[in-house]
Amino acid sequence: MAKVAVYMTGGIAMYKAVQVVRNLEKEGHEVRVIMTKNAERFVTSNTLAALTKYPVLDNLWSKENEASVPHVHLAHWTELALVVPATANFIAKMANGIADDAASTTMLATSAPILIVPAMNDQMWNNPATQRNLQFLKNNQVQIMEPAVGMLAEGYAAKGRMPEPDQISAWVEDLLNKKEILKGKTIVVTAGGTEEAIDPVRFIGNRSSGKMGIAIAQAAANMGAKVKLVYGNVTIPLPQDKNIELFPAPSSEDMLMQVKQEFNRSDILIMAAAVADWRMKKVADHKLKKQADQATLELTLVKTKDILREVAKQKNPDQVVVGFAAETNDLLKNAEKKLREKGADMIVANDVSQNVFGSDKDKVTILRQNGTIEEWPEMSKKEIASKLLIYVNSFIQK
Structure with missing residues (x-):
């Protein structure tokens, strides 16, 4: 079983991401959550803390973090990093090494394998800047789950919808299994x-x-x-x-x-x-x-x-x-x-x-x-x- 750090960023698909966390825990993985402030506009950190039994990292400067370096500690702990949902903004930060909040700073300090599940409007997905950033991440061994074609929050069907939680969980398990295919060799x-x-x-x-x-x-x-x-x-x-x-x-x-x-x-x-x-x-x-x-x-x-x-x-x-x-x-x-x-x-x-x-x-x-x-x-x-x-x-x- 793996130590999985789940990064949640600000998109309507956050409600599905909660189920992804539950699925990972059911598979026996230890899960800790990092959230952006925009993610907390959709789901509160209290919900994820209650599910994982660990405090959510969303602020490097809170009173409880004054005497520690929480982003480095969590980065060292991580065996697999999963960004779900991954907004165009957070993808851009990852591709360009920007570290301006708790989530992006922790990600920049992480050396574990990284998986991302993009979810956004189809026009944002197809934007050349987004596609360039995704290609850069792919070239650096970041695994990307393609968004689904389906009904978007804007009220029409197009590519950009986040896949269902069970599909995401199965994808993560498949990649975790592949990760160890040469164990013993x-x-x-x-x-x-x-x-x-x-x-x-x-x-x-x-x-x-x-x-x-x-x-x-x-x-x-x-x-x-x-x-x-x-x-x-x-x-x-x-x-x-x-x-x-x-x-x-x-x-x-x-x-x-x-x-x-x-x-x-x-x-x-x-x-x-x-x-x-x-x-x-x-x-x-x-x-x-x-x-x-x-x-x-x-x-x-x-x-x-x-x-x-x-x-x-x-x-x-x-x-x-x-x-x-x-x-x-x-x-x-x-x-x-x-x-x-x-x-x-x-x-x-x-x-x-x-x-x-x-x-x-x-x-x-x-x-x-x-x-x-x-x-x-x-x-x-x-x-x-x-x-x-x-x-x-x-x-x-x-």
Whole structure:
């Protein structure tokens, strides 16, 4: 059972939100409520306090809160945040990091998964500003339940009506169950680009940012897995999560050794790192200086060991290996060849010729050994990470 913080904002659908709180409690969840002052124009805080047996947070400056930091305490307590109903105003505050009352301040301090149930007039829902804010929240892993088409407070039928409480409760339960689908699993994820030394100063590298691998690691941890993140050169902050163990592996040889060691005790390997294909035959022990009469520099390179192939050929029948194929041309042809030759269970193929490195979005195609090919539409890397893990889990369950 989860600790659920329910945020209530000012809309006529507040009367339905009370039933959502009751449903959550019937499912055994511990519920605490945060209300905006406008929400209290429709339902009093006394009603929610009586239902939950906890005081409602609606004011950071009340006498009882003078000696505490209630919004931070509640944010730390929260395991799941649910905004119901979510007005266009509160959605805008969330998307833009505004913290000007108890509800928005607590939300800004919350690191738990967030679900929102918008409810508003259809014109407000369709406004480009609202849709932009919703897309931003989606890109940042906020789950959004689409409003229903039905009779609005204005007296006509259109999209914007809040879904029924039982539908909302079922949606929350479904997402809570999905959150733990990888509980008990150990997953090795690689991220970033490797660096192959030329001399003590220079190296051969690539443009990988590590965003995809890090997104996969974080999504796996959110789904209950124990994650071992083996990373090379990354350009974004590493995740700080108690379920993610970090292993630096600057070179392809370092990454091979670390992956082999960790995968022996793991269930799934997802090779999202951009591993160098070539390294120096001999690394110079001093900086290679440019000479006045020197017009060229010749480097002798040798192939690196293929981590995906090395690990896949040693995996047990109950282990799953997922590789990535970053291609600039002949995407499916090259990905199919990689899948066939390297022995992975599936390949995630993506076209990196169009500024994918460093981008927050990507478009991938999934290829499996049984010949199945699934082309996914463009989405954020965080969305791809979650969808990929759900897909891999369903593959394991078969």
